[in-house]
Amino acid sequence: MNWQNVKLIFLREVRDQLRDRRTLFMVAVLPLLLYPALGLGMFAMIGNFAEQPRTVVVLGERHLPPPQLLDGGRFVSNWFSNPDDASKLMVVTDTAVELGGGGLNASRNLQLIKQAQELRKLVEQHTSLADELKQAEAEQQERQKDLAAQAEQSPAVLQQRIQQIKHNLAAIDRELTGLFAASQIQVLIVIPDGLRENIERVNRLIAERNTAEGSDLSYPRPTIVKNRADDKSVVAYKRVREVLDAWEGEILRQRLSDLGLPKELPNPVGSAPLDLAAEAQISASFWSKMFPALLVIMAVTGAFYPAVDVAAGxxxxxxxxxxxxxPATRTEIVLGKFFTVMCFSMSTALLNLLSIGATGKYMLSNPGNGMLAQSGGIALPSVAALAWLLILLIPLSALFSALCLALATFAHSSKEGQYYLTPLLMVSIGMTVFCMSPGIEIYPVHQASWFYSVIPVVNIALLLKTLLLDPSNTDALIFAGPVLATSIGYSLLALWWAIEQFSSEGVLFRDGERFEPGLWIKHLLRDKEPTPTFTEAGFCFVLIMLAQFATLKTFGQTITSVSQDQMGVQMLKVLVISQISVIACPALFMALILTTNIRQSLRLRLPDWKFLGAAVVLPLVLYPLVVELTASLTWFFPPLSEGAVRVIKSMSDGNQPLWLIVVAFAVAPAICEELAFRGFILTGFCRNGRTRLAIVLSALTFGVMHMIPQQVFTTTLVGLVLGLIAVRSRSLIPGVVFHFLFNSMSILRERVSTHLSAGHAEEFQLSFWSSFATLEGGLRFTWLTLLICGAAASACLWWVWQAGRAKVTSETGEGLFPNGLVPVKHQHPTCVS
Amino acid sequence: MISVQHLTKGFDDLRRGWVAALDHVSFEVRPGEIFGLLGPNGAGKTTCLRILSTVLRPSSGTATVSGFDVVTHPTEVRKRIGFMSNNTGIYDRMTAWEMAEYYGRLYGLPEDVLKVRLEQLFDTLQMNDFRDTLGAKMSTGMKQKASIARAIVHDPPVIIFDEPTCGLDVLVARKVLAIVQSLKDQGKCIIFSTHIMREVEKLCDRIAIIHKGTILAMGTLPELQEEHHQPDTEELFFDLIERHDEQCRTTQSEFRLANS
Incomplete structure (x- = not known):
């Protein structure tokens, strides 16, 4: 590695980018202009588009009880929590119009009142019909009760009447809605005649303590007409409600004082909130929600455009x-470009944050800014928080830069490159939305899991969220280690991918030939090769994952539709079917259609018996190791949901027939998963000549397919061993044997645990076996077992690693074509083909 | 200097399936010699030269430049060749001087040597009047000159020109050919690919006629003319290609007959 070359390329690329108007605009000018411009826009909006007054019509003003509710064309301002709001409602009353008030608006007001009166008529009809309906329905219920006794009037007639009323009601409602929408009225308040007298009458009755049964306390109440589907009406109604509530409260207080009762009477509890958030904390919480998300999105966009320019461009x-x-090697070129992209990604993110911070600060400090000032004086984040921001920006930018660079290298042109931005941005936004959701923390205490701290992007965003909330939070610092380590790991992986992309002839010299699906399918079927290609293997995995996604619903239905005791058997059956249809079928199907040599594609050949021996010994010695490893990592993974645990329990408990459990958990996976992952997929991955990478990739796909984090981890490890055996023995059979035995061990352990804990525990503890295993919530293995197993497993694996090696290298010509070698059948001259 | 043995390169093509762009091509080029690679478009010239410049890897066969294998020691090979083709454009946002300087540094020339070399190069190529012009603003001729300066800034022993006069007017083309000639006089080992007969006649010491990935004939021009009894180079070229196509058609029909 010549760092001089990396530096030269980096400097040239940076200069090149700085000479590019588009990049400069995106990276520097846009953030500096955009936010102040947005701020300016907001000022203008607040200034010019102040809330328009909404029209409220009050019919029957003269029947309003004291205290005064209306004052000219407005509500009295002291009923509002913010007296300025009074100007936002324009009130038109029938009394004022009758008196000829309203000045210039007289004719408009007159019309409003006319409309309001029409509406009032309809409202009254609506009320009476609704009452009638209620009565009729009550009657119907009554009748249904003693239907058996006697049926004088047939229920059908009553039913018909109800239908008729409903029909009329609907018609009136339609008319009402239409009329209301056509009018200029946002809220209509209808005060019934005699409201004031009625309230006074009832007040008197109460004062005389004459509220016993028989005295008439009921009277017609006002109606407020609004339309929930109309935003203007909703806003106006909210304000009217506030006013009326405040006003009614005053009437109530008046009533209480007349009676000589304390004002506190209606509030026996009257709880008061105590907000402990200090001002600094409020702003910290604000920034902790805003900055991680912004940082992620800015780091992506900041990386993307330069990446497209330096690679696809x-x-x-x-x-x-x-x-x-x-003379620079591909790695040096990629590194030079990578540092350029990273540099721009970081500057974009920082410039954006700076600009947002400065604009926000300026806007908030402006005293004339009523609405924004309410959000409180938000202080800028502390220096420590900003330092963390900078530190965490580095791995974040590195990851996105490498990722964007790989994508951009793959792209044939800048335009194609731009297309890849959308999915990348969507995924990033999805992740940030997840991180911003309240309650999502880097260390969810209730789950006690470190899982989030190893998920790319999410880990950085969550750590930043915690640290911005409280930069002195030393508890969060223990996560900085894993977060930084894994982030750097992911960045290196992405960088490695970018270098791979850059070293691939197919990617660098991808011709701009028009892509025709028909032609491509024809090509696939016509130019079949003996074994699957790398891409076909990858596609097979995608197919399996999609099929799995499609069957999720089937599993869900099985769980919900079947009774508890039936669930286990049903689930086992569904499991077997899904193994065959979701995992084995895609691989078999693709092998059948896309390759000429199915036996070779799926490694269907008899292995050396020694490998069979290894395949029998290895699962037995590996199983205890895997069990203990999983058990020792429970702190890391999020626990399974209770529902999932119940389903798993129901499938594997002693109530299910043993043969079905063995078929579902051992036989079916051993055959189906091996066919797919060690057969089609591993063979395809091996095609580019890098066996170790192929084994790792097949193990990863095998792991990811299991979806539950714990299982992904263990199955990936087991997948590595299975892949190694498959490659070395060049046969699927040892893998099937291994897989079957390994899964059977799991069933056996479950059974033995249940058996022993059911009354045989003491006997077991006294026996010879107690030095190998103990019973702690299931069979657990002792250090002695682990030592023996570890030694045996290492020896066995070492043998497998060495054994097949010479054989594989000497026979490469026969089976798998090493990188780029033209298959024999293609070596005739072009014109013959 | 350059030795190519049974070089084969195949690639996957949607329409035609597997295609051999190069099929067992072998030749050697000595220092102080211009070796002409003559062939129609799509003959495999560019693929062959790309393998020599280590940008592509051969499917099989070997190629060495100054004793270094292109597959095992690509960096050493790249240090020793100057490579120019239609696909090696110049940077739009760099001036001629910056471009040559950048490549000089990448080739590891010390700053003082580089400075002297650049001045000399800009003089001999007559590039001083546009040394501070950005690539985007240059004319085609200027670009070609800047490209040549970029390719030979490190004074390589082996120089590969892939259709260097393509798209140039007569005046500029003449200048480019003169530069190639003067490089030969300096004792460089030069491969010159083209589809223009006149250039071959004028420049090349030995030529190879390549078509559909195979070399149809190789030798000095007089040797070839004598061997194929055809004094006219252009006719010679046509005859060879026609004959090869004819052959292919017969094999193809035989192939079909055998299959049916």
């Missing part, structure tokens, strides 16, 4: 080959 402008013929 270089191809497009025809300078890629110029660069490739210089």
């Amino acid at each position: 270089e191809k497009e402008r025809g300078t890629m080959e110029t660069l490739l013929v210089c």
